[in-house]
Amino acid sequence: MTQTTIDAADFRKVLGSYPTGVCVVTALDGDNKPAGMVVGSFTSVSLDPPLVGFFPDKKSTSWPLIENAGHFCVNVMGSDQQDVCRAIGAKGDQKFVGVEYTLSEHNLPIIANSLACIECRLYSVTEAGDHWFVMGEVLRMESTRDEDPMLFHRGKYGGFAEVL
DSSP states (O other): OOOOOOOHHHHHHHHTTSOEEOEEEEEEOTTSOEEEEEESOOEEEETTTTEEEEOOBTTOSSHHHHHHHSEEEEEEOBTTOHHHHHHHHSSSSOTTTTOOEEEOTTSOEEETTOSEEEEEEEEEEEEETTEEEEEEEEEEEEEOOOOOBOEEETTEEEOOOOOO
C-alpha cells in the first residue's frame, strides 16, 4: 500500500467547501472562571446513549481547561452572534469580556441568546491525528430561540438562506 501525500493548503481549501455550524463549547476552569472555544466540528453521535462530539485541535490552550472540568456546554450560535465568536476565538484569558452568560444547574456557562445549549458529561477523548475526538454524554439540552444559525464556509461566517 502506498502513502498519499496531501498538501495542507489544498486540504483546507477543499474541505472549506463544506459549510459547518458554529458552536462555542464552554466550562468553568479550576479557578471557576469561564473557559471556551469556538468549534465548527460539532455533531450528534448516538441516540442511545445520547452522545455528541467535536474535534478540538491538540494545540488548543482552551481544550485542556474544558477537559479538566469533566463536563461542558455546547452553545449553538446564531448568525447574529459573530461578536461572541470573535471574542471567544481570541487568544488569551480575556475571551469572556463583554460576553453575556449565565451558569446552569450543572455550573456550566450558557451564552446569552445562543440558539440551543447542550450540557454534557465528558464521555471519552480519542486521539484523531492532530486533533482529539471528544464525546460528551448529554445531561440536559434546550432550544432557546428559533433564529438563523451561524455557519462557517470558506473562511467566513454567515447564515442560512433557504432555496425555493
